[in-house]
Structure formats: C-alpha cells, structure tokens
Ligand SMILES: *[C@@H]1O[C@H](CO)[C@@H](O)[C@H](O)[C@H]1NC(C)=O
Ligand SMILES: *[C@@H]1O[C@H](CO)[C@@H](O)[C@H](O)[C@H]1NC(C)=O
Ligand SMILES: *[C@@H]1O[C@H](CO)[C@@H](O)[C@H](O)[C@H]1NC(C)=O
Ligand SMILES: *[C@@H]1O[C@H](CO)[C@@H](O)[C@H](O)[C@H]1NC(C)=O
C-alpha cells in the first residue's frame with residue numbers, strides 16, 4: 229500500500245493539504261506558490277461585481293439563545309443586466325462552494341455571459357466558514373478553534389443561509405415575484421441541486437454542474453474516480469499510461485536506496501527542503517488528477533495556468549522519444565505541464581501547504597458529512613492498488629477533530645439511493661451537467677430522470693466546463709451544451725411567468 233494515499237481527502241476541487249499538526253504523515257500538498265491567483269486581470273480590478281455583506285444567523289435549526297449569534301456573510305452582486313422587479317426579471321444565484329466566493333465568481337463566466345440575454349440579476353453567495361464569511365467575529369482562528377465551533381459548518385446550514393439571504397434580498401428590492409435559478413459547480417453544484425429540492429418555493433430551478441451527488445456510501449464505486457483518470461491517460465496513449473503506472477515502484481525503490489532522495493530531488497527540481505518518496509508521489513498524483521479534472525479544450529487558469537488539453541500535453545512529454553527510457557525525466561516534464569506551464573517556477577516546493585483559495589474547511593466537512601470514497605485503485609489503475617477503508621478515515625477524523633463522521637447523513641437528508649425512482653415524480657427543473665473526462669463524473673447524475681430533471685452528458689467535457697467564460701475557440705459540443713442549458717432555463721422562466729398570470733386569475 230502506498231502510504232501517501234492513505235489519508236488523502238478529495239475535496240471536490242482539491243486534494244487538500246492537512247493541518248500542520250499532522251504534517252508528519254505523508255500528505256499531498258497544495259502548491260500555492262505555483263498556482264497563481266485566478267485570472268488576475270479580473271480579480272485585480274474587480275469589475276465584475278460589487279461586494280456586500282449580510283448579517284446571517286449562526287444556527288438556523290434551534291432556538292437556544294446561543295444560536296442567535298450572527299456573522300457577516302459576503303455576497304457579490306451584479307445588476308448591470310437586470311430587467312428589474314417590474315418586469316419580474318430573473319435572479320441567478322450561485323450557491324457558493326468550499327472556498328473564496330470571488331474565485332468561484334470569476335470562474336463562472338457563463339452567468340455573466342448569459343445575464344444580458346435573460347436580463348438577469350447575478351448574485352454569488354459565499355459559503356459560511358470560507359473566504360470572508362467567517363463566524364465568531366470574522367476571525368478564522370476562533371471559528372476553526374474546535375469542533376464545537378466548527379459544528380455550524382454544514383451543508384444544511386449553508387442552504388438555509390442561501391434561502392434566508394435570497395428572500396431578504398428579494399424583499400429589499402421588492403422583487404418577490406422575480407424567479408430565482410440557482411447555479412453551482414462541483415460541491416456548489418450539489419448545493420444547487422439540493423437547494424432546488426429543499427427550497428422549491430425559493431428557486432424555480434437549478435443548473436447543477438459536475439455535482440457528484442451520488443458519490444456517497446456505496447452508490448458509486450470508490451474505484452470510479454481513479455478509473456476515469458486512468459481512462460483519460462490511456463485514451464491519449466497506452467505508453468503514457470504504462471510509464472506512469474510503472475513509475476510508482478521505481479520512485480519507492482529509489483527513495484529507499486542510498487542517496488535516492490537526493491537523486492529524486494535533482495530529477496524533479498525540488499527545492500532544498502524535506503522530501504520523501506510519498507510526498508513526491510502525492511505531488512505527481514495531484515498533477516495527474518487535476519489535469520484530468522481540468523482537461524479543458526481551451527487554455528485555462530482555474531487550478532493552475534494550463535494549456536488546452538493538459539492530459540494530452542502531459543502524455544506528449546512522457547512519450548517524447550528524445551527522453552529515451554528515463555522515467556524520471558518523463559515524469560518531470562509531465563509535472564512541468566501542470567506546475568510550471570508559465571515557465572517561471574525556480575524550484576518545486578513540496579512542503580508548501582498554504583491555501584490561497586481558503587479551502588481548508590473542507591477537511592472538517594470531509595470528517596463529518598461529506599464522506600465520499602474516491603481513493604480506491606484497482607489492478608488496472610494508473611495509481612498503485614489501494615482500497616479505502618472507512619475505519620482509516622474515521623480514525624483520522626477522531627484524531628484531528630474529535631468527531632466521528634456520519635457517512636449516511638447526506639443520503640438521509642438529501643437522498644441519493646434509487647435517485648431516478650425517487651425524483652421522477654417528486655422533483656423538477658434540475659439540469660445535471662457532467663463531462664465524462666472529469667473523475668467526479670462517476671458520482672454524477674448521468675441519466676435523465678424525468679422531463680424536467682435532465683442529464684446533459686458530454687464525452688469530451690471536464691469539471692464544470694460549461695460554467696466557464698465562453699471563448700472564440702470553444703468547440704461545437706461546448707457551445708451546444710450551453711445552448712441547451714439556456715433553452716431549458718428559458719422554458720422554466722416562461723412557465724413560471726405563465727403560472728404567475730394563471731394564479732392571479734385563479
Ligand atoms: C456585470 O456583468 C456584466 C456581464 O454580464 C459585465 O459586462 C459588467 O462589467 C459587470 N459589471 C459590474 C458593475 O459588476
Ligand atoms: C436588506 O436591507 C436591510 C436594511 O437595510 C439590510 O440590513 C440587509 O443587509 C439587506 N439584505 C441584504 C440581503 O442585503
Ligand atoms: C452497499 O452497502 C450496503 C450496506 O453495507 C450493502 O447492504 C449493499 O449490498 C451495498 N451495495 C453495493 C452495491 O455494494
Ligand atoms: C535504459 O536503457 C539503457 C540502454 O538501453 C540501459 O542501460 C538502462 O539500464 C536503462 N535504464 C532504465 C532505467 O531502464
């Protein structure tokens with residue numbers, strides 16, 4: 229068993245770094261120094277939205293005086309295109325996920341692109357305990373101090389925040405009749421879908437992109453995630469797959485040989501700090517995993533600055549005949565595609581576990597309700613064979629947070645088992661988009677559930693690719709996906725307006 233897989237928690241976006249108290253374990257690191265802020269032109273002059281704060285209740289679900297504490301919840305708003313309350317023009321709300329909302333807002337260009345067509349108001353709400361929406365006086369240290377305080381970090385509280393804020397905002401704008409559609413990608417997409425199911429009186433529909441709502445319990449196999457990554461690389465070239473698959477033993481052998489770590493450090497241009505075989509393997513696996521997730525058809529800058537089709541580029545480096553049989557050189561050049569596409573990284577710092585997008589709270593969520601087994605690797609996997617156990621996971625959580633996960637809570641609260649049968653007659657107006665190159669697509673809704681719970685599945689797509697800003701280089705399939713999504717949402721809105729007229733005359 230490769231120890232570096234043992235304690236990894238897949239955040240939907242990140243295989244997140246561990247709290248420093250556990251740094252003695254071989255963790256995968258979050259290499260912030262080489263992941264630059266997203267689309268700097270946008271974030272620096274901040275022209276896309278105005279920032280606001282809302283006084284939010286800490287605990288929506290009990291009347292203990294303690295629970296009346298409040299915190300400042302950040303939301304971003306853009307009313308440039310909005311038709312206003314008189315015309316009952318729609319409100320598009322992004323249900324924020326596990327990180328800084330500005331980062332998600334700047335990577336959800338689709339909403340900006342379509343706002344003029346819909347005359348829509350855009351609102352991006354930050355998830356509690358992330359970014360600037362921190363309870364306990366906005367002090368991150370205080371809020372994350374212990375499990376008693378972290379206990380208010382949950383998906384149900386977050387959804388209640390969104391409902392509360394949306395209703396208050398509509399009320400303030402006297403826009404109670406403006407229909408709301410919720411949008412989200414990844415965990416944000418899960419929240420959008422669940423929001424539609426739990427708050428149908430607040431949102432008329434949801435665009436849920438790359439949302440693995442079926443990655444809980446054993447609804448989806450724990451091997452599916454790594455199988456998809458394996459498939460992504462295999463489909464580029466069989467040799468590429470074989471080189472990567474064969475490299476793990478070679479790294480471990482080298483690491484345990486005399487002078488081996490120094491050789492690895494040199495081969496991979498690693499900075500002069502602590503390195504182990506495990507941390508190198510984790511660093512490489514992170515690159516392969518994120519390349520799969522963000523295997524977009526155009527250059528991008530979401531997790532890192534990347535060329536179009538990064539998996540193809542990695543395999544090109546690995547298949548490069550001038551590197552002969554030098555596995556480490558091949559892997560180095562492949563990793564360079566992910567970590568050093570801009571070419572200005574001096575050395576790779578495997579010990580950097582800083583967190584520029586503020587995703588750290590996911591560790592807590594993954595230790596309480598977000599139990600999504602994805603680490604399994606079978607014989608065919610591009611990664612070493614591994615089976616994830618619940619015991620290992622819960623031991624980590626006990627040690628780290630003094631909590632026991634509740635692996636069946638999400639399916640109890642939101643469902644997931646037999647989803648087609650359950651939602652066919654109950655739910656409506658949800659679009660589930662999934663790109664099959666995305667390792668998370670295995671836990672997504674890939675089949676139509678009813679006339680209005682629609683699965684849009686794209687073979688060439690990656691992680692919420694549909695939500696990205698449109699570019700002139702977008703392939704036909706991507707334009708087509710967005711066109712279909714727009715058409716479906718237009719139908720929801722017309723139906724809503726029609727029903728409103730009918731209810732007046734009723
Ligand atoms: C709002 O979004 C539109 C695109 O939908 C963009 O052109 C504009 O710059 C944004 N404006 C503000 C003030 O946020
Ligand atoms: C609505 O207006 C009140 C009073 O001005 C304000 O305190 C509150 O933050 C506003 N709600 C939102 C969502 O901005
Ligand atoms: C999932 O787990 C339950 C409970 O452990 C078990 O009864 C069921 O057979 C499992 N289903 C699959 C598909 O493995
Ligand atoms: C690479 O090939 C050369 C000669 O073909 C051989 O001597 C060397 O041992 C090989 N190296 C590895 C790592 O397989």
Ligand SMILES: *[C@@H]1O[C@H](CO)[C@@H](O)[C@H](O)[C@H]1NC(C)=O
Nearest residue numbers: 497568571572573574575576
């Ligand atoms: C990053 O790329 C540049 C240009 O290809 C190269 O000179 C540099 O050595 C690379 N950095 C690392 C750490 O390998």
Ligand SMILES: *[C@@H]1O[C@H](CO)[C@@H](O)[C@H](O)[C@H]1NC(C)=O
Nearest residue numbers: 674675676679682683684685
């Ligand atoms: C779901 O139905 C729509 C038509 O309503 C169709 O375009 C789409 O391809 C279907 N999705 C799947 C995954 O079959």
